[in-house]
Amino acid sequence: MAEKLTIRPLTQEAFAPFGTVIEADPATMRHINGGNTERYHALAEAEAVGEDAKVIINLFRGSPRAFPYAVGMMERHPFGSQSFSPIDDRPWLVVVAADEGGRPGRPQVFRAGGRQGVNYRRNVWHHPLMTLDAVSDFLVVDRLGGGVNLEEFFFDEPFIIEHP
Numbered sequence: 001m002a003e004k005l006t007i008r009p010l011t012q013e014a015f016a017p018f019g020t021v022i023e024a025d026p027a028t029m030r031h032i033n034g035g036n037t038e039r040y041h042a043l044a045e046a047e048a049v050g051e052d053a054k055v056i057i058n059l060f061r062g063s064p065r066a067f068p069y070a071v072g073m074m075e076r077h078p079f080g081s082q083s084f085s086p087i088d089d090r091p092w093l094v095v096v097a098a099d100e101g102g103r104p105g106r107p108q109v110f111r112a113g114g115r116q117g118v119n120y121r122r123n124v125w126h127h128p129l130m131t132l133d134a135v136s137d138f139l140v141v142d143r144l145g146g147g148v149n150l151e152e153f154f155f156d157e158p159f160i161i162e163h164p
């Protein structure tokens with residue numbers, strides 16, 4: 001019987017083992033441009049290692065996932081971090097897992113608000129983008145370079161997210 005996954009709110013503390021939440025944290029804010037602009041400073045660090053590594057900026061246009069959803073696989077990027085920041089101000093799901101001897105453990109599901117992004121640290125297991133309700137755009141910062149920067153793992157038995 002496929003195990004059901006529960007959904008928790010996305011918080012900096014809960015997500016800390018996997019990376020950082022990208023959001024307007026008042027503790028990071030400084031006024032710039034003569035006070036016209038609030039800079040939320042250094043919310044996350046992009047990592048890019050290995051041959052010819054560089055950090056790139058992308059746009060991902062994700063189609064909404066259908067539920068119940070079977071989490072059958074996870075992936076990770078050994079040579080770089082990967083961040084997702086929603087552009088359309090819609091909630092979305094973040095699915096991550098701890099590494100257990102080179103394979104992902106039980107997935108953990110977080111519900112992100114429309115103004116919350118995440119930065120997956122290099123080599124952190126995560127599920128590919130999971131948008132909700134409508135086609136949604138995300139600004140994605142990740143790594144381009146040599147080598148294979150994608151490792152996938154497929155579960156023998158999927159985990160189920162019943163509804164978002």
Ligand SMILES: NC(=O)N[C@@H](O)C(=O)O
Pocket residue numbers: 075082126127128129
């Ligand atoms: N493959 C790709 O660029 N996207 C995935 O890495 C993802 O996390 O969505």
Ligand code: NI
Pocket residue numbers: 075077082126127128
């Ligand atoms: Ni990825």
